[in-house]
Amino acid sequence: MSRLQTEWRRLYLPDTTVCPHTGGQTAPLVDEHARVRAMVLELARPADWEALSAVWRGVQLDLALPAPGIAVSGLDGYQLWFSLAEAVPAAQAFAFLEALRARYLPEVAANRVTLLPTVDACAPSKIPHASHVPAQQVNAEHWSAFVAPDLAPVFADTPWLDFPPSEHGQADLLSQLDCITTAAFQHAQSLLQPAPQAATTPGTPGAQASNGAPLPPALDPKGFLLRVMNDEAAPLALRIEAAKALLPFSEDGAKA
Template sequence: MTRLQAELQRLYGFSQTPPSDADANGNGGLRAAALELSAPADWQAMGQLWRGVQADLGLPAPAIAVSGRNGYQLWFSFAQPLPASRAAAFLEALRLRYLGDLAAGRLACLPARAEAYADADGADALTLPPQQLTPERWSAFVAPDLAPVFAEEPWLDTAPGMEGQADLLMRLESIQSADLGVALKRLGGLPAAVTPAPVPVPVPGDAATDAPMQQARRFLLAVMNDESVALALRIEAAKALLTACCSPRP
């Protein structure tokens, strides 16, 4: 196992290949979740969230990555495996607090699952960097001070150094369950003015939009039905679902 693979295993429970059925996620929970902001990449907004996670919530810094396409990613590591609904609630709470004024279509808030590797071409799949997406585009982890440099071209032209990627990850720590619980309580006190961006309603039969729409509905339903999530977040998720269901189709 290389140093990079060891760091990916330590932080996220798996490296760049799908884990087996009896994988490092233990009881089937998730140790990794990713939030991506794209179209266009916007480090000012993403950087605000990255700093807020640490300054406002007292959590370890997430890993910063360029997607290799047109966005930035933040990768969160959980020390103990989480139910998918709890990981989803955490990402949704962060979105509402720090990115609530951005269009929903620019955001992907996804618990990272092994299934993402089996469907890497899917519209709702995120995979751990570093990955080669085209001959001259790589996703990669990047240092905080270099993140703004990639706003125009959020990718690397050549393969990143594996030792350098490992060095970036070795400085990071996982979020402990107790700290996550405190953070979710803090995030539950959302300003009344903050409302989730409406879920876009796809044109029937449009495969390019159907998959993200279904994923968004599953995401919101999981948050709404999870009794361990703060009531304020469950209400916001229900509102977003209601908006999607009642919006007129074009």
Template sequence: MNRLDTEHQRLFSSDDDTLAAGLVRRMVLGIAGPADWPMLGAVWRGVQADLDLPAPAIAVNGVDAFELWFSLADPLPADTAASFLESLCTRYLPELAASRRRLSPSPEPGLSAEPARVPQLHADTGGWSAFVAPDLAAVFGDDPSLDIPPGEDAQADLLSRIKPITRAEFQIAMARLTPEPSPFLHEPAFAAVPQVPAASGSRNGPSTHYDDPRQFLFDVMNDASVAMELRIQAAKALLP
């Protein structure tokens, strides 16, 4: 396995058990028809400045699109990942026609497709896909491809600087993307939250009684048995 394969494995690869369980370790958001880096560049900057996420990898797909590749430290359900990508489009690309979006996984059944590995040659166009540095993305204009194969070491170097999104970072980002009002402002929403055991090592021990509201919200946010919508709202309530 060369350096490029190692970086791909670190960032984007999922084992068979993960895939069979409907989980993903990477999310891809692209703009095509035509490719448009200025629009996608706004998303690249926004996820860092507004959502405090690590910078995603930038790619030209060799055919028709610029893409952002997000790496996940822990696998997520595909529908949760799809909801995140849809929320990014709602926030940063509200005027972009749905037909120009390339989302993987997609919130629309039947439209999600595994993105082609980068880099590689596309025989139908004769162009190469490649990961590119942020300051070079605009150079491609509306032709998101390379005429020659990119160097594997250079591609590995670009990927080596990409950090996977941690579970906590993802939950906070989803909370910031979720529109108000928060259901935690209403009594029925509290009633919908199940009793959750305290996290291991918590001062509450095995009891489900909580004296500290922040500890309760923290445990809800990190409890995989709680509905994702409620976990997101718990994370939002914990934001500074």
């Protein structure tokens, strides 16, 4: 197994015990239990590093996550490759990417953003994932490749390489990336949860942000905790903590 295949396996394969003879970069990114370690967010048509760099910076500054890998797709876009230390269900990975899209790319047309793995409720057994990088594109003399952050803007008009990238150089780029630990992933998920909303008092105008958009009024502590505990989209650890915090309310009710 080459050094590039070793780095690819370390970061992105759900089964890190894949046999060397299978080739690290030919093994699937989704395991037999529909779990993944690789999460890919792509912005294309056109490739726009200025917009996608907001995600790249934001996950580091706002969510305290390690920098994802940056790749040019070989076609018409940029990709961010996130690596998880532990495999998670594909649906959970997709939900995380969707939360990133909503937070950092809210004004970008949905058809320009691709989230992989993709989960289709109509075809739960089929979970499309990203093509491996680097790779030559079909019917084109273009290659996908990982690129350094300072070189990413250079590929805005041509998000590809005209020649096969150096395996040594690709391995070097991947060797600088770290996996997202389980604790860090859970923390980031909790930070990306949408603010809880409650109805305003009839006849009373809701609070507004500086741009005039309505702000959700605050829930009372018990109501907030109940909302978190019952939110199936919230991380399990967060729901458990909410349930623990609700215990005093239950005891007060019993005494009454």
